[in-house]
Amino acid sequence: MLLCIDCGNTNTVFSVWDGTRFLATFRTATEWQRTADQYWVWFEALARHRKLDADITDVIVSATVPRVVFNLRVMADRYFGCRPLVVGRDAALPTPPRVDEGTTVGPDRLANAAGAYDRHGGDLVIVDFGTATTFDVVDADGAYVGGAIAPGINLSLEALHQAAAALPHVDITKPQRVVGTNTVACMQSGVFWGYVGLIREITTRIRAERARPMKVIATGGLAPLFQQAEPLFDAFEEDLTMHGLTVIHKHNESMK
Ligand SMILES: Nc1ncnc2c1ncn2[C@@H]1O[C@H](COP(=O)(O)OP(=O)(O)OP(=O)(O)O)[C@@H](O)[C@H]1O
Ligand SMILES: CC(C)(CO)[C@@H](O)C(=O)NCCC(=O)O
Numbered sequence: 289m290l291l292c293i294d295c296g297n298t299n300t301v302f303s304v305w306d307g308t309r310f311l312a313t314f315r316t317a318t319e320w321q322r323t324a325d326q327y328w329v330w331f332e333a334l335a336r337h338r339k340l341d342a343d344i345t346d347v348i349v350s351a352t353v354p355r356v357v358f359n360l361r362v363m364a365d366r367y368f369g370c371r372p373l374v375v376g377r378d379a380a381l382p383t384p385p386r387v388d389e390g391t392t393v394g395p396d397r398l399a400n401a402a403g404a405y406d407r408h409g410g411d412l413v414i415v416d417f418g419t420a421t422t423f424d425v426v427d428a429d430g431a432y433v434g435g436a437i438a439p440g441i442n443l444s445l446e447a448l449h450q451a452a453a454a455l456p457h458v459d460i461t462k463p464q465r466v467v468g469t470n471t472v473a474c475m476q477s478g479v480f481w482g483y484v485g486l487i488r489e490i491t492t493r494i495r496a497e498r499a500r501p502m503k504v505i506a507t508g509g510l511a512p513l514f515q516q517a518e519p520l521f522d523a524f525e526e527d528l529t530m531h532g533l534t535v536i537h538k539h540n541e542s543m544k
């Protein structure tokens with residue numbers, strides 16, 4: 289079985305893929321100091337709790353935090369007896385990205401592109417609501433060809449709180465009104481409706497710049513909240529990055 293690891297700047301997610309479906313998904317905060325043994329103790333305890341009979345033979349990693357790769361490699365070697373495929377380092381992609389020379393595209397964006405192309409074909413914009421909100425553009429042949437990076441929603445709210453003494457910590461929600469009548473409502477309005485505008489503007493401009501119809505695919509925990517307010521996306525894929533990792537793994541297997 290394949291263990292897919294998506295290490296974001298905020299959260300690290302382990303998903304076990306049996307070749308047809310994901311049997312289990314476990315989430316933990318990303319901490320670059322975590323050792324191979326710590327990962328394994330955490331994973332093994334949850335797997336046992338879920339009575340997961342997972343014989344992991346392969347590991348694939350997307351790490352937006354480069355420092356975690358070393359310990360994940362040690363974990364794969366020590367506990368699963370395998371050498372992991374690391375996206376952006378030793379994993380071949382179904383279609384290589386077309387970006388400026390010397391640019392290192394985030395591995396999560398490359399996985400998103402591979403996963404979305406597999407499910408929807410080409411000419412896509414993927415909107416991923418993580419630590420950052422990323423827009424990934426996928427060409428007709430499945431290549432990642434660029435996009436946009438905006439601050440993430442929780443990051444924007446946190447930045448307000450950090451920088452302004454009178455602004456509290458606030459969680460995102462869809463406000464009833466645009467005109468807030470208290471501090472929290474004002475902050476939620478600014479970030480929520482500001483984001484609706486940001487998403488609409490960037491997807492509209494990408495479509496215009498590329499002068500062709502493009503499907504907009506959303507992923508990440510906060511996507512449904514925005515779709516509720518306005519039809520911004522053509523589809524929502526909960527597990528897009530993970531699905532992309534299985535696609536990249538399969539491609540590498542087929543080349544052996
Ligand atoms: N209504 C909500 N309010 C606040 N947070 C939410 C809400 N719904 C989902 N979330 C959070 O959104 C996050 C979605 O995770 P996702 O994997 O998309 O990105 P992330 O883990 O935050 O970022 P990264 O992948 O960059 O580490 C989860 O941490 C989840 O708890
Ligand atoms: C933009 C993030 C932080 C989103 O997780 C990640 O994809 C990343 O670190 N990217 C590197 C830069 C780039 O993708 O162009």
Ligand SMILES: [K+]
Pocket residue numbers: 296396416417418419508529
């Ligand atoms: K993510």
